[in-house]
Amino acid sequence: xxxxxxxxxxxxxxxxxxxxxxxxxxxxxxxxxxxxxxxxxxxxxxxxxxxxxxxxxxxxxxxxxxxxxxxxxxxxxxxxxxxxxxxxxxxxxxxxxxxxxxxxxxxxxxxxxxxxxxxxxxxxxxxxxxxxxxxxxxxxxxxxxxxxxxxxxxxxxxxxxxxxxxxxxxxxxxxxxxxxxxxxxxxxxxxxxxxxxxxxxxxxxxxxxxxxxxxxxxxxxxxxxxxxxxxxxxxxxxxxxxxxxxxxxxxxxxxxxxxxxxxxxxxxxxxxxxxxxxxxxxxxxxxxxxxxxxxxxxxxxxxxxxxxxxxxxxxxxxxxxxxxxxxxxxxxxxxxxxxxxxxxxxxxxxxxxxxxxxxxxxxxxxxxxxxxxxxxxxxxxxxxxxxxxxxxxxxxxxxxxxxxxxxxxxxxxxxxxxxxxxxxxxxxxxxxxxxxxxxxxxxxxxxxxxxxxxxxxxxxxxxxxxxxxxxxxxxxxxxxxxxxxxxxxxxxxxxxxxxxxxxxxxxxxxxxxxxxxxxxxxx
Numbered sequence: 001x002x003x004x005x006x007x008x009x010x011x012x013x014x015x016x017x018x019x020x021x022x023x024x025x026x027x028x029x030x031x032x033x034x035x036x037x038x039x040x041x042x043x044x045x046x047x048x049x050x051x052x053x054x055x056x057x058x059x060x061x062x063x064x065x066x067x068x069x070x071x072x073x074x075x076x077x078x079x080x081x082x083x084x085x086x087x088x089x090x091x092x093x094x095x096x097x098x099x100x101x102x103x104x105x106x107x108x109x110x111x112x113x114x115x116x117x118x119x120x121x122x123x124x125x126x127x128x129x130x131x132x133x134x135x136x137x138x139x140x141x142x143x144x145x146x147x148x149x150x151x152x153x154x155x156x157x158x159x160x161x162x163x164x165x166x167x168x169x170x171x172x173x174x175x176x177x178x179x180x181x182x183x184x185x186x187x188x189x190x191x192x193x194x195x196x197x198x199x200x201x202x203x204x205x206x207x208x209x210x211x212x213x214x215x216x217x218x219x220x221x222x223x224x225x226x227x228x229x230x231x232x233x234x235x236x237x238x239x240x241x242x243x244x245x246x247x248x249x250x251x252x253x254x255x256x257x258x259x260x261x262x263x264x265x266x267x268x269x270x271x272x273x274x275x276x277x278x279x280x281x282x283x284x285x286x287x288x289x290x291x292x293x294x295x296x297x298x299x300x301x302x303x304x305x306x307x308x309x310x311x312x313x314x315x316x317x318x319x320x321x322x323x324x325x326x327x328x329x330x331x332x333x334x335x336x337x338x339x340x341x342x343x344x345x346x347x348x349x350x351x352x353x354x355x356x357x358x359x360x361x362x363x364x365x366x367x368x369x370x371x372x373x374x375x376x377x378x379x380x381x382x383x384x385x386x387x388x389x390x391x392x393x394x395x396x397x398x399x400x401x402x403x404x405x406x407x408x409x410x411x412x413x414x415x416x417x418x419x420x421x422x423x424x425x426x427x428x429x430x431x432x433x434x435x436x437x438x439x440x441x442x443x444x445x446x447x448x449x450x451x452x453x454x455x456x457x458x459x460x461x462x463x464x465x466x467x468x469x470x471x472x473x474x475x476x477x478x479x480x481x482x483x484x485x486x487x488x489x490x491x492x493x494x495x496x497x498x499x500x501x502x503x504x505x506x507x508x509x510x511x512x513x514x515x516x517x518x519x520x521x522x523x
Contacts, residue, residue, distance in 0.1 A: 026228040026229050027226070027227040027228045027229070027522055028227065028228065028229040028230070028231060029227045029229070029230045029231070029251050029252070029504070029517060029520065029522060030230075030231045030233050030249070030250040030251050030252070031230065031231070031232050031233070031250065031251065031252045031253075031254060031515060031517070032232075032233055032234070032235050032241045032244070032245070032250050032252065032253045032254060033049060033052070033201075033232045033234060033254050033515070034048065034049065034254045034255040034373075034374070035047070035048070035049040035234075035372070035373065035400045035401060035404075036049070036197060036198055036234045036236075036372075036399065036400070036401045037049050037050070037053055037195075037197070037201050037232065037234075037401075038197055038401040038404070038405070039178070039401075039404065039405075040053060040178070040179070040180055040182055040190075041178040041179040041180070042054030042058065042161065042162065042164050043114060043115060043118050043119075043161055043164075043175055043179075044178050044179075045404055045408065046160050046161060046437060046447075047400075047404045048159075048426075049400075049401075050404075051159060051160075051161075051162065051514070052514060052515055053190075053201070054162060054164050054184075055162075055186065055219075055514060055516055056186060056187070056188040056190065056203050056230070056517065057098075057164075057182050057184040057186045057188060057189070057190050057203075058164035058165060058166060058184035058185065058186045059073060059074050059164070059165060059184065059185045059186045059187075059223075060073050060074065060155070060156065060162055060163055060164060060165065061073060061074045061075045061089070061108060061112075061155045061156075061163065061165065062075060062152055062155045062156035063156055063158070063218070063219040063220040063221075064156050064158050064218055064219055064220060064428075065217040065218040065219070065220040065221070066217050066218035066511065066512070067218070068218075069220075070152040070153065070155075070156045071156075071214070071217075071220035071221065072212075073156075073212065073220065074091055074092060074095060074103070074108070074165060074185070075089050075090065075091060075092065076090050076091060076092040076093070077089075077090045078090065080151070083147060084144070084147040084148065084149065084151070085143060085144045085145070085146070085147060086141070086142075086143055086144075087141060087142040087143075087144075087151060088135070088139065088140075088141045088142075089105075089108075089139065089140055089141070089142070090138055090139045091103065091104075091105060091108070091138040091139070092210075092212075093138070094210055095185055095210070096185060096208045097166075097167055097183050097184065097185050098183060098184060098185065098186075098189050098206050098208065099167075099183050100208070101167065102137075103165065103185050104134075104137050104138070104168075105134045105135070105136060105137060105138055105139055105140040106134045106140075106168050107165060107166065107167050107168045107171065108140060108165050109132040109133075109134055109140050109168075110168040110171035110172055111163065111164065111165045111166050111168075111171040112132065112155070112163055113132065113171070114171045114172070114173070114175050115161065115163040115164075115175075116130070117175045118161055118175045118446065119157070119160065119161040119163070120160075120434065120437065120440040120441055120442065120445065120447070121150065121153070121154045121157055121160075121434045121435065121440065122154060122161075122163065123442065123445075124148070124150070124154075124434060124440075124442075124460075124461075124464055125148055125150070125151065125154045127461075128144050128145065128146050128147070128148035129143075129144050129145025129146060130142060130143070130144055130148070131143050131144075147465075148464070149464070149465075149467060150434060150464060153434075157435065158219050158428045158512075158514070159425075159426060159428040159429045159435070159514070160425075160428075160429050160435060160437055164184065164186075165184070165185060166179065166183060166184055167183050170183060176446075185209070186206065186209065186223075187205070187206055187209045187211070187223045187225045187517075187518050188203040188204065188205060188206055188225065188230065188517070189203060189204050189205070189206050190202075190203055191203065191204060197401075198234060199233075199234055200231060200232065200233055200234065201231070201232040201234075202229065202230070202231050202232075203229070203230045203231075203232075203517070204228060204229050204230075205225045205227070205228055205229070206225070209223070209225070211223045211224050211518075216509060216518065216519045218509070218512055219509075219512060219514065219516065222519075223516075223518035223519070224518055224519050225517070225518050226506075226518075226519065226520065226521040226522075227517070227520070227521070227522060230517045233250055235250075236372035236399070238256070238257025238259065238260055239257075239260075241253050241256075241257070242256070242257065242260040242263065242264065245264075245270065245500055245501075245502060246263075246264075246267060246269075246270065248502065248503070251501055251502060251503060251504055251522065252499060252500065252501035252502075252504065252515075253499060253500045253501070254499055254515045255374060255497045255498070255499065256272070256497075256498050256499065256500045257314070257374065258313055258314030258315045258316070258319070258374070258498075259314040261314070261316065261319075261498060264500050269502050269503075270500055270501070270502050271500070271501055271502065271504075271507070272498050272499070272500050273498065273499045273500070273501070273507060273510045273511065274319065274496045274497075274498055274511075275426070275496055275497045275498070275499065275510070275511065275512075275513035276426055276427035276428070276496070276511065276512065276513045277321075277329050277330070277331065277332075277426075277427045277494055277495075277496055278424050278425065278426050278427070278430075278494065278495055278496065278497055278513070279324075279327075279329055279424060279425050279426075279430040279491055279493075279494050280306075280309070280310075280375070280378065280422065280423075280424045280491065280492035280493045280494070280495070281422070281423050281424055281425055281430075281438065281489045281490070281491060281492065282300060282304065282382065282420065282421075282422055282489060282490035282491075282492050283407070283420070283421050283422070283423060283438070283448055283449045283489050284297050284300060284419070284420055284449055284487065284489065284490065285413070285417065285418055285419050285420070285448075285449055285450070286449055286450050286451050286452065286488075287410055287450050288412050288413060288417065288419065289359070289360070289363065290355060290358055290359070290360040290363070290365065290419075291419060291420075293358035293359065294485065294486050294487055295354045295355075295357050295358040296354065296355055296358035296360060297486075297487035297490070298354050298485070298487055299350075299351040299352075299354040299355045299358070299389065300351070300386075300420075300487070300490045301342075301343040301484070301487065301490050302343060302346060302347040302348065302350045302351035302354070302389075303346060303348060303351050303382065303385040303386055303388075303389055304343070304346065304382065304385075304490055304491075304492045304493075305346045305381070305385070306321075306322065306323050306324065306492060306493035306494075307320075307322040307323060307493075308381055309377075309378040309381045309382065309492050309493055310322075310378070310493045310495050312377035312378055312380065312381045313374060313375070313377050313378055313495070314377070315495050319495055319496050319498060320493065320494070320495040320496070321493070321494040321495070323344070324491070324493065324494040325337040325340030325341075325344070326340075326480070327430075327436065327439060327480045327483055327484075327491055328430065328431050328432065328433075328436065328439075328476060328480065329427055329430050329431045329494065330494055332427070332431040333431075333473070334431065334432060334433075334472075334473055334476040334477075336473075336476065336477040336480055338477040338478070338480045338481040338484075339480055339481035339482070339483070339484030339485065340480075340484060342484075343484070346385065348385060348388040348389045349389075351389040352389045352390050355389060355390065355391070360391075362390070362392050363392060364392050364393075364394040364413065364414070365386070365391050365392060365393055365394060365413070365419045365420065366394045366396055366413040366414075366417070366418045366419045366420070367379065367382075367383055367386075367393055367394065367395050367396065367418075367419065367420045367421070368396055368398065368403045368406060368407065368418050368420070368421040369383075369395050369396060369397045369398070370398060370399060370400040370403045370421075371397050371398070371399060372399045372400055373399075373400040373403075374497075375422045375423070375424065378422060378492065378493075379395075379422050382422070382492070383395055394413075396418075403421060406418060407421055407448040408448060410450070421448075422492065425437065426513045426514075427513065428512075428513070428514075432476075433459075433460050433463045433464075433475075433476055433479055434460070434463075434464060438451055438488040438489040439456075439460070439479065439483060439488060440460060441488065442457045442460070443457055449488070449489065451486075451488035451489070453482070453486040453488065455482055455486075456479060456482050456483060456486060456488070459475055459478055459479045459482060460479065462475050463475040463476060463479065497513065499515070503522060503523045504520055504521065504522060504523065505520070505521045505522075505523050506519050506520055506521050507520055
């Protein structure tokens, strides 16, 4: 059902401190982001709002184009030995950080080493015996004890935790300690003096940035900035955000509230952009009862109705898949229905039985409820089904930024921890065994939920080492079947987020699902 809304955009934006007056003569692009930015360090969590911030400020050694092909970004040239164990890299000349210092090979090596301590694909690279060595101001090498066929995939990882490059003096920071000084070599500068958490984030064009000569394609190619200033204006209410876009007070909404899609579709001044497929994920805390038992985690699968949860969010049929059995995204090269059959339909009675077998005795189950997140209606559908299975749900409300911090806590739920939260992963994150965060998390990981299954770890290692595409697909199916048994997470549906904009040109890069602000032009 379409919600009523009044055109309150102007007053709301003025109250939130939208730029006026002094910035009227600059080319300013105003974007309503999907969440509030509170964490700046792109290695501190996998929140997409932090990743998006990272792409504004930092750059990467390699990037992936719209077809998933790896292209050089900060790297000028590279070589690899026939056995895949020896690599050398040379940086593009003239690269600078936004503090004016030159980018050197030692910065890149330190950044990759810090990244590899946190990211699952980076950890897999290091497990192959990776050793980096600086060979000059602009060159470094990588040697491996055993072949690792995903070297360039790792260095170009587009989401989750992309391997952004920062100065060595910052990159030597413990990866579990936040870096707060935003010094990167990316296309924009972060204006800390104008950052107001809960209200606005400001970026300005980096005058020292030199884009590549190739045309922009996906996340690769030339990052040509065609505006002077980008403002993220945080408007958590979909009503107000929609009105602001229709009135021309903002230029873009990163993720439109699905209820308002028909209203936006009927406005000739608004263009809608459908992103890549996105997979919903129920994250279960494997450290504490009841979900430390795989039977209890299986029970959640019997309570997930994909169509019902996506419909509750308001997505029309053309933007969703009513049922997807694949943990690697339906329609992807690794898509499979392996292991999914028992969970095709909801079964509260079976869920209740599994919970009893797991030893559940009615203890409170803390479910984190992000009131400002598009997943909020899906959370309510799931918790209602959980109650039908006899689960004592303790629904705790908060904003998404607070949830992103809370989910890192390993404390028992009764002491400030948690049992369940909902999130999602875009195509870049969900479609392979080494990018899907909860499928790629080896035992001992730092991922919220802290899943651990040594058999799944062994299958993942086999997938990485296998070079035959058909055999890789078979191993991925085995991984999925195993994951439906041990449940590192519960998949709750597949949909395509929709962004909306007006008065913007060259927006094709937004198809990546990442709101990159280069190459976009205000008309």
